[in-house]
Amino acid sequence: MQVIIFTDLDGSLLNHEDYSFTEAMPSLDRIKQSGIPLIITTSKTRREVELLQREMGIREPVIVENGGGIFSPRGYRNLMMESKEQKDDYTVIEIGTTYSKVRDFLKKISLRFDIRGFGDMAPAEIAGLTGLTIERAALAKDREFTEPFIMGRPDEIDSLSELAAEEGLKVARGGRFHHLMGVAQDKGKAVRIVCDLFRQSSGIELTAIGLGDSENDLAMLEQVGIPVLIPRPGKGYLDIRLPGMIWAKEAGARGWNDVVLRLLDELRGITT
Ligand SMILES: [Mg+2]
Known part of the structure; x- marks a missing residue:
């Protein structure tokens, strides 16, 4: 079994106020050491995510602009090799309409x-x-x-x-x-496509974790086996309930870090 993590940025991996991910560094290091794909799934643009990925020291497929497009680095894990559009250094699946x-x-x-x-x-x-x-x-x-x-x-x-x-x-x-x-795009549809691509390329079962804090994350959380809801500063948790859902105890990067470390401990031993 392979673990894959989908995450929202603002208010989830990044703090809502200062956009910092410093408090998530321990879990990010674990993710990198374990070779777990961390798929940023965000309303931000590709250019914004490229900068953040450089700062985090990762290079993974990304889902940008609320599921508008999936960009995978060319040659990444034999993913999306055939019949997809090429753009800059990426293989691309466009789901949204044009800007x-x-x-x-x-x-x-x-x-x-x-x-x-x-x-x-x-x-x-x-x-x-x-x-x-x-x-x-x-x-x-x-x-x-x-x-x-x-x-x-x-x-x-x-x-x-x-x-x-x-x-x-x-x-x-x-x-x-x-x-x-x-109308055709949302984070959930893009997450489903990425999961299918990983399954096809590796041939093994996936355990998908998803982390988000807002309404536009709901479709993503519905697509994963382990949905994680992050509280919003001053507003608390979004009022949703999904099978197997985990409520992070704290907002932003700190809450994100705690849940991911705990889940990776629990999943250790049953993953490849
Ligand atoms: Mg958010």
């Missing part, structure tokens, strides 16, 4: 709704809203599938969602922003 289609819809409805997406903002404004540095905010603007946005009147989100549905789009809620994206 330009999402932006076109946003522009079309901008007179009716008080709405601003990352495409309407300078990096400094995104940095102000998120607490990211200007450099990282610029990476967050470099989008391929989805658009995070804020609304002047949050009560209008339902009518916005109805209009989006007519255009083949939908709205998902993350930790800080709403996200506009193609």
Whole structure:
């Protein structure tokens, strides 16, 4: 049996406030030593995740922009070898629609709704809203599938969602922003595809762990055998209950680290 870990970033592996993963270093070291695939599954962009992977010292497939795309380093564990698109140094599976289609819809409805997406903002404004540095905010603007946005009147989100549905789009809620994206994508669908690819390439059973804190993680948590819910600072746990679910005791990287170390101890001996 092989263990595979899917994780959300903001509020899960990264602290909600300072985006630090320092407190998860002990479990990250264990994951690296054990050769366990750590599949970052996030609303962040590929460029943001590339930087984080370099800082963490890992190079694994990633699921970016809320399941919009799966990017696997070329040649990685014989995964996704045939008939998939190549882009930069990756083999790619695109699940979401294009960013330009999402932006076109946003522009079309901008007179009716008080709405601003990352495409309407300078990096400094995104940095102000998120607490990211200007450099990282610029990476967050470099989008391929989805658009995070804020609304002047949050009560209008339902009518916005109805209009989006007519255009083949939908709205998902993350930790800080709403996200506009193609209807066909979510984190769960991407997780299912990655699990199938790992099973096909290794031929052995998988035990999948998933860690998340927000509504947009639910589809991911539903796809794994061991779903882990991380509490949100000041807001507590998302109100969901899944078979076999584990509630992390603390928020962010510290809660993430505790659960992962405990699970890897429990799973040791029955894994390859
Ligand atoms: Mg999150």
